[in-house]
Amino acid sequence: MSSNHLVIEKKNSITSLVLNRPQMMNAMSEQMILELRDAVHEIGSDEGTRVLVLKGAGDNFCSGADLNLFTQNTASHDWIVAMKAVGQIVRTIREIPQPVITMLKGVAVGGGANLALAADFVIAAENARFCEIFVNIGAILDYGGHYFLPRLVGLTKARELAMLGEKIDGKTAASIGLIYKSVPEDELEAEIENLAGALAQKPPLALRLIKEGLEKSFDMSLKNVLDWEAAHQSIALQTPEHKEIIKMFLAAKEKSS
Numbered sequence: 320m321s322s323n324h325l326v327i328e329k330k331n332s333i334t335s336l337v338l339n340r341p342q343m344m345n346a347m348s349e350q351m352i353l354e355l356r357d358a359v360h361e362i363g364s365d366e367g368t369r370v371l372v373l374k375g376a377g378d379n380f381c382s383g384a385d386l387n388l389f390t391q392n393t394a395s396h397d398w399i400v401a402m403k404a405v406g407q408i409v410r411t412i413r414e415i416p417q418p419v420i421t422m423l424k425g426v427a428v429g430g431g432a433n434l435a436l437a438a439d440f441v442i443a444a445e446n447a448r449f450c451e452i453f454v455n456i457g458a459i460l461d462y463g464g465h466y467f468l469p470r471l472v473g474l475t476k477a478r479e480l481a482m483l484g485e486k487i488d489g490k491t492a493a494s495i496g497l498i499y500k501s502v503p504e505d506e507l508e509a510e511i512e513n514l515a516g517a518l519a520q521k522p523p524l525a526l527r528l529i530k531e532g533l534e535k536s537f538d539m540s541l542k543n544v545l546d547w548e549a550a551h552q553s554i555a556l557q558t559p560e561h562k563e564i565i566k567m568f569l570a571a572k573e574k575s576s
Contacts (some may be wrong), residue, residue, distance in 0.1 A: 324351040325358060327477055328377070332369035332513045334362050341377025344426055346385040349401065356408045363415030369519040371415070372511060373438055374422040381431025383452065402461060405430070409463045412437040416527035418518045422511045423447050423489065424504060433462030436471065439530060440514060441498035443489030444507050448499070470537065471497050514543040522560050 320451035326337040336358055338345040347355075360369050375381050393401075400528050421435040423443035429452045435441050443449070451468070453460050459469070460481055471493050480487070480497075502510045518520035518526065530549050536544055555561055 324348055326431070327358060327362075329368070332367060332519050333372060334365070334368040335361070335372040335374060337374055337376050338381050339376045341375070341379070343373040343385065344379040344382035345377070345410055345431070346382045347430060348385045349388065352401065352408070356411070357413045359408060359415065363411060363417065368417055369523060370515045371412075371417050372418045372422060372515055373412075373419065373435070374511075377425075379425030379489045380421070380423045380427045380435060380447070381427030382426050383431045388494055395477065409437045410433070412532065414531075415524065416530070418526055418530060420515055420518075421496070422513060423505060424507055426450075427453050429572050430462045433460065433464040433467060434495070436467040437463060441492075442510050442514065443492060443498055443501045444504035445488065445490040445501045446504055447489035447492075447501070448486050449489065452484050452485040456481055468497075471520075512515040513523070522558075522564070524558055524560065525555060528555060549570050 324339055326339045328337060328405060334353070338347070338351065338355075340346060340348065340351065359371070362371055394490065395531045397478065404413075418440065419438040421438040421441040422445050423441055425437050425444075426448045427435045427443075428448075428450045432451055451460060451464060451466070459465075468480055471477075472480070476495055479485075486496075486521040487497075489498070493501040500510075532551065533546070535547065548563050
């Protein structure tokens, strides 16, 4: 499924979702939001996809919502429906079995910033510009910003980012732990390809369960985490994939001794 606002690209087991409004800095239209919601759900069910990459067409990731949406006389009920669609995008990104990578260059502003943070890994160009602009336009965070910021950088830094609404660059975002890493812009695509390739080679069940366990851990006690690990490790250790990997390790060890 591709449209003029969203493009899906697939190369081997790596699928890319491209926000495709480069002339608008990939600002999110209503059409893009709905298509993105459906696309991430569809990709999550695709066993042929091992890794999902989120990126923007042209020179930017995403400048947030299309400002034209705010000029319409939209009723509160319609906004709730729209925001629930936004919530479905974020929840699906967090819940699908595949690891998700954001490739961030240019701007990631408002909802675009928090959409980026919904991924498991964010790699940004050092000169990328990240901004939680909401307070500056009289709005609150969305796309899960209230959830992601304090978990990624702590409450004090989250307050700074959200309540002052100041821009930071990719290098700063990486240094405070907001994102996985930053690299020079001319190295960004290669870095994304390397990470996606490495993840695509990992055992998919192990990746899925690790992603699920980390996501659930914030809502569980240590006892519950240990119980969850016991139950799911017993599954992982019985898979043919695990047994084959151990067999290969032992064979290599015996050969080298």
